[in-house]
Amino acid sequence: MPVDSQECKLYIFDEVQGGQLLVAFGRVWLESLPTDTVHGIPLGEGNVRVSINVPKLKKSRLPIPTYDATTVEDAVNGFVAWPKSLVELDMSMNKASRGPSHVPDPAAGNKKRPKKAGTKTIDSRTEVQQGAQEQKLVFDFNNINRAMRPLAYYAHSSMYQGNQIEVPIPYTIMGFDMPVFPSFEDIYEFINLQEISANCILVYMRYLEELCRINGQAEKFVFVSPSLISPVRTDTEDAERRERADNLLNFLRDAPKERLYLVPHNRGRHWVLGVIDPWEDLVLYFDPLREKKRDDFTELMNIALTDWKITTGEGIRRRRDYKTKISNRPCPLQEGSVECGYFILGENGLDM
Numbered sequence: 001m002p003v004d005s006q007e008c009k010l011y012i013f014d015e016v017q018g019g020q021l022l023v024a025f026g027r028v029w030l031e032s033l034p035t036d037t038v039h040g041i042p043l044g045e046g047n048v049r050v051s052i053n054v055p056k057l058k059k060s061r062l063p064i065p066t067y068d069a070t071t072v073e074d075a076v077n078g079f080v081a082w083p084k085s086l087v088e089l090d091m092s093m094n095k096a097s098r099g100p101s102h103v104p105d106p107a108a109g110n111k112k113r114p115k116k117a118g119t120k121t122i123d124s125r126t127e128v129q130q131g132a133q134e135q136k137l138v139f140d141f142n143n144i145n146r147a148m149r150p151l152a153y154y155a156h157s158s159m160y161q162g163n164q165i166e167v168p169i170p171y172t173i174m175g176f177d178m179p180v181f182p183s184f185e186d187i188y189e190f191i192n193l194q195e196i197s198a199n200c201i202l203v204y205m206r207y208l209e210e211l212c213r214i215n216g217q218a219e220k221f222v223f224v225s226p227s228l229i230s231p232v233r234t235d236t237e238d239a240e241r242r243e244r245a246d247n248l249l250n251f252l253r254d255a256p257k258e259r260l261y262l263v264p265h266n267r268g269r270h271w272v273l274g275v276i277d278p279w280e281d282l283v284l285y286f287d288p289l290r291e292k293k294r295d296d297f298t299e300l301m302n303i304a305l306t307d308w309k310i311t312t313g314e315g316i317r318r319r320r321d322y323k324t325k326i327s328n329r330p331c332p333l334q335e336g337s338v339e340c341g342y343f344i345l346g347e348n349g350l351d352m
Contacts, residue, residue: 009088025054050082059181159184196341230266245303252308271340283326288334288343
């Protein structure tokens with residue numbers, strides 16, 4: 001077994017917002033070969049052996065699960081295979097880093113990078129400790145909106161950085177029962193009006209669905225998880241879009257008249273909202289940036305609603321082409337770069 005290892009960050013693909021998501025800290029064995037084994041299974045091409053020491057998002061699924069471990073939490077203090085492209089050697093823990101650098105390929109040899117002028121060599125452990133101090137998140141209760149203070153007090157007293165809470169999301173939103181795990185960082189960023197995560201939107205959708213049920217409106221509104229219809233990449237392929245359209249179609253089947261489907265959509269770190277009325281062949285489109293570009297959203301709606309019209313016979317009855325009308329609706333214009341998620345939650349979005 002190779003002994004040349006180095007501290008690292010471990011990422012997975014973020015299926016909702018795109019890019020990479022940091023899930024754990026550990027060590028990577030740099031001289032891993034495709035024929036090396038983990039739990040008796042060869043690593044395979046493009047993968048390396050890693051050990052997980054500190055989980056960040058415990059419930060995240062491993063990119064290469066084993067018989068004994070399917071989540072990050074399962075693999076703590078053990079060895080797993082990990083895609084080389086999702087391992088980062090830089091342990092500075094700089095929040096500005098949005099994704100991993102590549103692990104060196106053993107076949108390429110050990111080429112040393114020239115040191116930049118004015119930089120100091122620092123060992124990884126010291127770097128991690130300094131980074132953790134810089135990253136400590138503390139609530140400023142004096143400047144928190146009064147309505148948000150109970151949530152802030154809960155996170156402050158019952159959670160810690162890297163910790164998560166489990167919130168069940170019903171099949172009526174996801175298509176199947178499953179939990180999501182908002183983290184301390186999710187709550188901190190939400191309370192401080194920073195970039196909002198898909199977890200926060202899902203939890204809020206669950207709250208609104210329960211509110212509709214209490215008010216006797218459960219049959220009128222259906223909330224669809226953004227993870228089912230948002231692209232994994234901005235350069236999405238037709239086959240991948242087809243799969244997402246099928247996910248949406250599963251919600252639209254047997255739709256009664258006057259039912260509305262509220263569909264948040266993330267098209268590359270920007271949230272928009274679609275409100276679908278299939279029987280009126282109409283989609284209302286809310287975009288806080290008021291951009292005209294909506295290629296993926298338009299294609300997705302046309303595919304799903306065309307199939308719905310074919311299966312229900314509506315397309316034949318109407319005797320017209322299958323293109324659905326997508327109507328831009330008034331939406332407050334966001335001034336910064338991170339407010340879009342809050343507009344989608346607000347009175348001009350899901351709260352409407």
